[in-house]
Amino acid sequence: MKKFPIALILAIAVAGFACGNSAGPGSEAAPGAPAASTGQPAPAAPAAETAQAPAVDRGPVKARVNGVPIYVTDYDMALQNFMQSNGLGADAPDDKKKEAEKSVIDGLIGSELLFQKAQSIPIEIPQADLDQAVSQTRQGMGEAELKVELEKRRMTEKDLERLIRQNMTIQKMIQDTIVGTTVVSDDEMKKFYSEHLPEMKEPEFVDASHILVRSAAGDPADKKLAARAKIDAALKRVKGGEDFATVAKEISEDSSAQQGGVLGAVHRGQTAPAFEEAAFKLEPGQISDVVETDFGYHIIKVTGKHPAGTSPFERAKERIGEFLKHQKSQQAIEKVVDSLRTTAKIEIL
Secondary structure (H helix, E strand, C coil): CCCCCHHHHCCCCCCCCCCCCCCCCCCCCCCCHHHCCCCCCCCCCCCCCCCCCCCCCCCCEEEEECCEEEEHHHHHHHHHHHHHHCCCCCCCCHHHHHHHHHHHHHHHHHHHHHHHHHHHCCCCCCHHHHHHHHHHHHHHHCHHHHHHHHHHCCCCHHHHHHHHHHHHHHHHHHHHHCHHHCCCCHHHHHHHHHHCHHHHEECCEEEEEEEEEECCCCCCHHHHHHHHHHHHHHHHHHHCCCCHHHHHHHHCCCHHHHHCCEEEEEECCCCCHHHHHHHHHCCCCCECCCEEECCEEEEEEEEEEECCEECCHHHHHHHHHHHHHHHHHHHHHHHHHHHHHHHCCEEEC
8 A cells, every 4th residue: 555645645735626836745656766657646635724713614523633623524535535546445455444544644634733833933825826826726627616626525715725825834844944955965876776776777768859840630731731841841951950959949839849859768659659660760860751640740850879778877866866855855754743743632533
């Protein structure tokens, strides 16, 4: 079962609400994850209600932290998300259910303890930032869905705003006092690399850039002809010696245009078959002819080619550093919460 790290619990004000401006310190990865996919973290759970009384009666209380309630409706939603993220259904073994229940309530209690500490510092959230987060929540859900969700949670919009402020406050405190001050040394990264060398395998890949002119199968003939003429003109320019990145910034209709068309590492199976076939045939420095995919017309430039093998330390270093920094930050957060629990009055009802 995945651990339910407090850092993730803080990521969204209430599970199910698309709270903007809410990225937490990062996801928790399995050992060796820097060399491969870290997977999906458990969905964030709701933080507990703030010390300020809710605008409406939110129903039964699951726990109290120094007198501040954690509501059953928030706990139930967090537990549901946690169970789903761990592949636990209604038929899950009782011991797994109990483990999930403990993980969730401990996380919610930890969230409230951190908020109370943040208030004592105090940590302030600018009103403009809060307004933006609330606006992003409304836009992300839509008015109708937001109304239904608020009614289901026995919440008003003021309650939602209060919860978003609470989570932003905790996140800022964690960033300012823990994540922002956590340092990972080169020696620590090298030690991790040497101890996890078998997990540092990587498949064959190329470093690629492209220029894209979009064209869909259903486009009218004249539109497709115009797109083809545009990419042909771009191909003539780059084959004639013009800087690829400059032409990409001017012509490309892909989000990578601002970076001069740079896509970075492209692995087999990651892109459209025609794009992949053309890219892996190129040698570093070579530029393809026009390649057509479902996205439109591409010109591809390969700047590096890497056979399958063990990722060198310098290439794995950044990912290892991020992983170790998150690991250290998570441990530091847990120590803070453990310390706060020793003097807190906690009631689980």
